[in-house]
Amino acid sequence: MRVFPFQIAVAAVLCAALAGCDNRAEPVPISGGDATLGKRLMEQYQCGSCHAIPGVGAATGTAGPPLDKFGRRSYIAGRIPNLPGPLADWLVDPPAMKPGTMMPNIGVSRAEARHMAAYLTTLR
Numbered sequence: 001m002r003v004f005p006f007q008i009a010v011a012a013v014l015c016a017a018l019a020g021c022d023n024r025a026e027p028v029p030i031s032g033g034d035a036t037l038g039k040r041l042m043e044q045y046q047c048g049s050c051h052a053i054p055g056v057g058a059a060t061g062t063a064g065p066p067l068d069k070f071g072r073r074s075y076i077a078g079r080i081p082n083l084p085g086p087l088a089d090w091l092v093d094p095p096a097m098k099p100g101t102m103m104p105n106i107g108v109s110r111a112e113a114r115h116m117a118a119y120l121t122t123l124r
Contacts, residue, residue, distance in 0.1 A: 027071050030084040032111070033118025041112050042119060050103075054123060064103065071121040077101060087120065088113040 039056060042048070048059020052066040073082050077098050080086050086097075091113035094103040108116065 027118075027121035027124070028084055030088075030114055030118040030121065033084070033114040035115070035118040035122050038115035038117065038119030041108075041116050045106055045108065045116075047116075067120065067123055070123040072124050077103070084114075084117055084121070087117040091116050 042053060042056050042059070047053060047067075048056050048061055050061040050064040051059060052061060052068070053059035054068050070082075076082050076087060076090050077094070080090055080097055088110065090097050091108050092110055093105045094101050095105055
């Protein structure tokens, strides 16, 4: 099969575009977020009663999705961009961001949410 230069150029452009969509890149740093503290907060708030969370003790829940590889996901709850700001907003008040979600508002503060988000982004 003969490959034409135009096809090679199109393939190179598509590969470059797909590389930009790679969600396996390093975690996005979260200003003011401490992943170690975030992990402890996830234990404190018993996030594991609904989610299986790697590295969080007794986090074997099945009511919510498992959070392994959370940092590689493109979206939260299927439609919210998985970026530091929206993730922290989600952790503070999920129903405000997606009415009807089963994830409750459990009283996480904005500062706590930054730490929890920092931990979640390390899950790759």
